[in-house]
Amino acid sequence: MIINNILLGFRNTLQPFNLLLVIVGSFIGIFVGAMPGLSATMAIALLLPLTFGLPPASGIGMLASLYLGAMYGGSIAAILIRTPGTPAAAATVLDGYPMAQQGMAGKALGISLTASLVGGVLSSIALLTIAPALGYIALEFGPVELFAVAVLGITIIGSLSQGSTVLGLLSGAFGLLLAMVGMDPITGTPRFTFGLINLFSGIPFVVALIGLFSIPQALRLIEQGDDGTQVISRIQDRLLPAWHEFKSLIPTILRSSVIGIFTGIIPGTGGDTACWFAYNEAKRFSKRKAEFGSGVPEGIAAPESANNAVVGGALIPTISLGIPGSSATAILIGGLMVHGIMPGPTLMSEYAEVTYTLIWAVFFSNFAMFFIGLLFTKGAIIVTRVKNKVLAPIIVVLCVIGSFSINNSYFDVIMMFFFGLLGYVMEKVKMPTAPMVLGLILGKMMNNSLYQSLLIGHGSWSIFLRSPIAVVLFIVSILSILQATPLLQFIKRKFK
Amino acid sequence: MDINKKFLFFLFFTSVYIFLIQIVGYFIMTPVYLFITFMILKSMKLLTNIIVTLVFTIFIYALFVRFLNLPVPMGFIG
Numbered sequence: 001m002i003i004n005n006i007l008l009g010f011r012n013t014l015q016p017f018n019l020l021l022v023i024v025g026s027f028i029g030i031f032v033g034a035m036p037g038l039s040a041t042m043a044i045a046l047l048l049p050l051t052f053g054l055p056p057a058s059g060i061g062m063l064a065s066l067y068l069g070a071m072y073g074g075s076i077a078a079i080l081i082r083t084p085g086t087p088a089a090a091a092t093v094l095d096g097y098p099m100a101q102q103g104m105a106g107k108a109l110g111i112s113l114t115a116s117l118v119g120g121v122l123s124s125i126a127l128l129t130i131a132p133a134l135g136y137i138a139l140e141f142g143p144v145e146l147f148a149v150a151v152l153g154i155t156i157i158g159s160l161s162q163g164s165t166v167l168g169l170l171s172g173a174f175g176l177l178l179a180m181v182g183m184d185p186i187t188g189t190p191r192f193t194f195g196l197i198n199l200f201s202g203i204p205f206v207v208a209l210i211g212l213f214s215i216p217q218a219l220r221l222i223e224q225g226d227d228g229t230q231v232i233s234r235i236q237d238r239l240l241p242a243w244h245e246f247k248s249l250i251p252t253i254l255r256s257s258v259i260g261i262f263t264g265i266i267p268g269t270g271g272d273t274a275c276w277f278a279y280n281e282a283k284r285f286s287k288r289k290a291e292f293g294s295g296v297p298e299g300i301a302a303p304e305s306a307n308n309a310v311v312g313g314a315l316i317p318t319i320s321l322g323i324p325g326s327s328a329t330a331i332l333i334g335g336l337m338v339h340g341i342m343p344g345p346t347l348m349s350e351y352a353e354v355t356y357t358l359i360w361a362v363f364f365s366n367f368a369m370f371f372i373g374l375l376f377t378k379g380a381i382i383v384t385r386v387k388n389k390v391l392a393p394i395i396v397v398l399c400v401i402g403s404f405s406i407n408n409s410y411f412d413v414i415m416m417f418f419f420g421l422l423g424y425v426m427e428k429v430k431m432p433t434a435p436m437v438l439g440l441i442l443g444k445m446m447n448n449s450l451y452q453s454l455l456i457g458h459g460s461w462s463i464f465l466r467s468p469i470a471v472v473l474f475i476v477s478i479l480s481i482l483q484a485t486p487l488l489q490f491i492k493r494k495f496k
Numbered sequence: 497m498d499i500n501k502k503f504l505f506f507l508f509f510t511s512v513y514i515f516l517i518q519i520v521g522y523f524i525m526t527p528v529y530l531f532i533t534f535m536i537l538k539s540m541k542l543l544t545n546i547i548v549t550l551v552f553t554i555f556i557y558a559l560f561v562r563f564l565n566l567p568v569p570m571g572f573i574g
Contacts, residue, residue, distance in 0.1 A: 389502075
């Protein structure tokens with residue numbers, strides 16, 4: 001059955017219309033990634049409304065290719081103007097910019113492009129093999145196990161997200177609270193609605209995401225201002241690296257891709273974590289440690305293959321369990337929800353056609369990204385010059401139309417702006433937003449599965465201890481919280 | 497105008513824009529918002545400002561209303 005679905009998805013993706021969307025997605029992704037003011041997550045949130053009119057598989061496939069394209073696009077700005085185009089390209093600056101300064105901007109971009117291609121293809125293969133297997137196991141999951149998975153998702157993202165664990169868990173709890181707004185799906189009791197009829201159906205997920213990921217960015221762009229002293233390196237040499245150059249990079253690329261895939265799978269960690277992880281590992285394994293930072297090819301290949309490998313990795317838990325592996329995949333889930341497809345293990349069975357088409361779209365978008373990268377990298381230099389004070393108002397205008405068009409509701413526009421301001425304040429107090437986003441998704445899943453589990457257990461909470469899978473997941477959740485408390489340091493000291 | 501004043505202006509004017517959309521409509525408020533913001537923030541020259549504002553608004557109209565048929569808050573002109 002799985003093989004059939006894989007072939008079905010393959011055939012769907014090869015339809016000219018779907019292939020065209022993959023190419024369009026990669027194209028937009030590279031350009032958006034190259035703009036220092038726009039992150040991949042934000043671009044996906046802003047372009048989500050464009051996909052409402054399309055079939056779910058085609059539209060979400062386009063957004064996934066955009067995600068992948070932006071991962072490469074980020075390195076264009078990193079290498080040429082020393083500003084990462086996306087947070088995931090932050091580590092590329094270290095060796096990419098010095099190399100460009102030495103007149104080898106083309107070579108640096110070529111290494112980035114090839115490393116991105118290999119990382120992306122490897123992670124697509126991982127996605128194609130691991131996701132169906134995991135999805136197959138997840139089919140056995142009942143409400144009890146689903147509840148445990150949701151608990152695990154929240155605790156992992158809370159404790160692994162950047163910055164303080166306490167703030168991360170608080171953010172996750174806040175997300176859970178927000179997920180409770182609206183009518184209870186089982187009893188129909190309105191909760192936290194303050195008598196507002198618009199809140200009875202709950203907080204619209206995509207609206208919240210558009211606000212959270214775009215408005216704070218627009219405000220930050222104005223806050224930063226434009227310094228206007230950027231010097232753009234020119235591309236004078238050829239883009240594609242020679243075979244012997246590429247051959248010496250293969251071990252670095254393979255290692256970094258594996259790092260990227262695993263960082264992607266873990267909820268709460270994305271490209272911004274993976275690029276540093278891969279860079280540091282490349283440095284540790286290298287014989288020329290001292291030269292890192294002065295323009296070594298490994299220093300570009302490592303972060304760039306890792307951040308593209310994150311895309312496939314992050315999609316694994318997203319489509320097999322319904323737990324997003326990164327903020328960008330959380331928005332993809334939001335997109336599926338708009339099409340009436342609920343996240344969870346049913347993605348791999350009931351909606352197999354959509355899911356497998358999406359997986360293949362990710363696979364093909366690697367090649368689309370590669371060829372568009374070869375042709376248009378020089379063109380993408382223009383967009384790195386777009387000023388912050390031009391970009392910020394345009395972001396606002398797009399947020400408004402996007403949030404309105406989802407439910408044809410002005411209330412949603414207000415809600416989007418509210419979440420935008422909330423996101424800005426959270427950023428100021430260094431509270432990560434990713435756990436809150438996950439709480440919003442998983443809250444509803446937790447709510448339903450808790451009710452159903454208690455129904456099965458005739459109201460007894462011991463039902464959660466009778467499923468071995470659930471018990472293991474709960475233990476891992478407890479450990480993931482404990483590793484952030486002083487207890488772990490205490491144990492470490494004991495055993496030293 | 498220093499950067500803090502610019503920020504406060506942007507925050508305030510964006511709130512006004514979002515508030516007025518419901519009454520005045522998206523396709524009247526958007527060019528007004530873009531034009532005034534670009535002008536106050538000194539994003540570009542006057543002529544470029546007018547061209548960018550108009551082209552962008554028409555582009556949004558063509559894409560969302562004509563091509564995608566998505567709902568847009570029209571205000572009193574709807």
